[in-house]
Amino acid sequence: MRRPTRFALVTGALLSALAPLTAAAELAIDFIDIGQGDATYIHADGHHVLIDGGRSRHDVADYLRAHGVSHLDLMVATHPHADHIGGQIGVLQRKSVGEIWYSGYEHPTQTFEAWLDAALDSNARYREPTRGHDQQFGEMHLTLLHPGVETPNRSVHDRNLVVRIDRGPCSAIIAGDIEANGEREIIASGIDVRADVLELGHHGSRTSTSAEWLDAVAPQIAVAQYGAGNRYGHPHASVVERVAAAGVPLLGTGAHGSIRMRCGADGLWRVDTERRGTVTPGDRARDSAAAVP
Numbered sequence: 001m002r003r004p005t006r007f008a009l010v011t012g013a014l015l016s017a018l019a020p021l022t023a024a025a026e027l028a029i030d031f032i033d034i035g036q037g038d039a040t041y042i043h044a045d046g047h048h049v050l051i052d053g054g055r056s057r058h059d060v061a062d063y064l065r066a067h068g069v070s071h072l073d074l075m076v077a078t079h080p081h082a083d084h085i086g087g088q089i090g091v092l093q094r095k096s097v098g099e100i101w102y103s104g105y106e107h108p109t110q111t112f113e114a115w116l117d118a119a120l121d122s123n124a125r126y127r128e129p130t131r132g133h134d135q136q137f138g139e140m141h142l143t144l145l146h147p148g149v150e151t152p153n154r155s156v157h158d159r160n161l162v163v164r165i166d167r168g169p170c171s172a173i174i175a176g177d178i179e180a181n182g183e184r185e186i187i188a189s190g191i192d193v194r195a196d197v198l199e200l201g202h203h204g205s206r207t208s209t210s211a212e213w214l215d216a217v218a219p220q221i222a223v224a225q226y227g228a229g230n231r232y233g234h235p236h237a238s239v240v241e242r243v244a245a246a247g248v249p250l251l252g253t254g255a256h257g258s259i260r261m262r263c264g265a266d267g268l269w270r271v272d273t274e275r276r277g278t279v280t281p282g283d284r285a286r287d288s289a290a291a292v293p
């Protein structure tokens with residue numbers, strides 16, 4: 001049975017970079033619009049966490065500076081693709097970072113080499129956590145859902161870190177580019193995956209957000225991080241339709257710009273987006289154009 005919806009959507013309210021940050025006792029999640037890629041900034045109780053950082057070396061570092069953030073308690077790199085770790089390089093060079101989580105997957109690219117160098121040059125503690133690792137930041141808990149110790153090293157997306165965030169009655173899952181294989185493995189592990197907010201894996205690609213995963217998480221709100229008009233056709237129509245059929249409202253950085261979500265002791269999520277919009281499948285236009293004789 002679906003839980004009652006507990007969120008208020010405030011779209012189109014202009015986001016000011018200098019707007020006061022979170023009030024006390026709130027979990028705050030910003031899905032930052034950095035074009036095609038992922039960058040999620042989470043903060044609560046004076047603790048700051050960044051998951052991924054987009055492709056551009058400077059966009060996320062600039063965003064953090066505009067929000068007065070000079071120190072991150074934790075930085076998570078879900079996997080080594082440039083649209084996720086590129087911007088973490090600038091953050092590592094310009095901010096202090098307490099700890100880094102990564103899978104240890106070795107990836108032979110210049111971006112990954114540069115990321116590794118920046119990580120080694122920083123004073124951050126490096127960790128390769130596995131499923132079930134749980135760490136507390138104030139009243140906020142982060143739990144790693146993936147990879148497990150048994151997860152095969154078969155592909156870069158299969159080793160992607162999936163993070164669960166809990167604070168009081170509020171919960172969210174940041175999926176990175178996990179695909180159906182990994183989703184299946186997480187469900188089979190029996191770890192708790194029910195969450196209020198679900199970031200769709202792999203930018204809403206059809207490789208991810210299987211019906212089983214969507215059913216198991218049973219989110220109240222879904223978010224896809226993608227760039228408007230991206231060449232991959234993200235988010236894909238099959239995923240957008242599956243989410244709609246489940247009755248879950250879908251927000252996307254390509255449609256709404258940056259998305260700020262706040263949740264307090266009442267468990268109610270307040271959502272504030274940079275602009276109004278509707279998430280439309282990126283492969284739809286291409287398919288229908290192809291269907292025209």
Ligand SMILES: [Zn+2]
Nearest residue numbers: 037081083177
């Ligand atoms: Zn990606």
